[in-house]
Amino acid sequence: MAHEHHDHDHQHGHDHEHSELGEMDLRVRALETVLAAKGYIDPAALDVLIDTYQTKIGPRNGARVVARAWADPAFRDWLQRDANAAIASLGYTGRQGEHMVAVMNTPEEHHMVVCTLCSCYPWPVLGLPPTWYKSAPYRSRAVKDPRGVLADFGVTLPEATGIRVWDSTAEVRYLVIPMRPPGSDGLTEEQLAALVTRDSMIGTGLARSPAEAA
Template sequence: MSKHPHDHGDDHSELDEMDLRVRALESVLTEKGYIEPAALDALIDTYQTRIGPRNGARVVARAWVDPAFRDWLLADATAAIASLGYTGRQGEHMVAVANSDDQHHMVVCTLCSCYPWPVLGLPPTWYKSAPYRSRAVRDPRGVLADFGTVLPETTRIRIWDSTAEVRYLVIPQRPAGTEHLGEEELAALVSRDSMIGTRLADAPGQGSQP
């Protein structure tokens, strides 16, 4: 596991100052009738759980079926991802890392919530929380266990610290028994959390994860 020089400690609120300000602003705008909370929630849900993660899942599925694309993705993720039409703010400088039997990758932003929007949508609340940001570095196996992911002790865990300059995409391992599946079917097995590294890709027939 890689170490990071920042120590955030344990005594942090789930909401940082910026989150509190955003919520206060949302309350004011709602009271004045400028926004409809239900519509806003639906919009956020679309970007957080549908549009963004779907894009990343297609990138992963292409890497699973196309060795040349996989090599390109690992060598120049920004260009490879852009070739599929996924570009934009928060995705200008991408790095892809691939899980294997020997090594598992997990992404965190220890300072704030840097996140690859074009391929993963909006970051989930837990990704932005201080407990995740600090524990992912100090106790990655414990964090993975919280997500139901238990790895062999022989598997090394590497933590990647996302920044304003570089954002990461984890390529989860392709599940066994999927040799007969096409790209679209494979993409359905790739969850947002598996591309952050907190979970594994779904096995065929397994319920979809976030």
């Protein structure tokens, strides 16, 4: 396994516990209630912002990037050379979408993304980061035991497949291009995009088969 680590110097500890994530959600909701009651935030405006990132600037954008890369070898090559320009050509740009790098999964090498320092994440193509991505448990164990983390997500790779962990920062963010699933020949880009999951673009999941997406 190769690990790209951008000079982050901090302690790690990991227990992938869903109870902790549930408590975090409750804390966020409580904080939103207090801030709204004090007039610091407008709940309606907050709902619009969240909806924008979930339905308009969400994983579906990244899925379209992946589908184009699967269907168009020239676009795939462009994505590898200059991910910023290739992604922007599809209209996906914006804050936290700068300095993008696309990494391609192969039978020999599987890529996984983490931000050990905080939660740097490519919002324009993946939307809001999942709660587990921001948690200290994931951020530490992804570095120390990536194969174990993948197993937690239900992904078991062949022993011969290497795992490369990329550490996202404010200077560079990563988009994993999962392997195209067997049986997807002849599908349109729209149909291919339906096979792409958010987790597969982080590297903690795989693309769905056509049968699973049906």
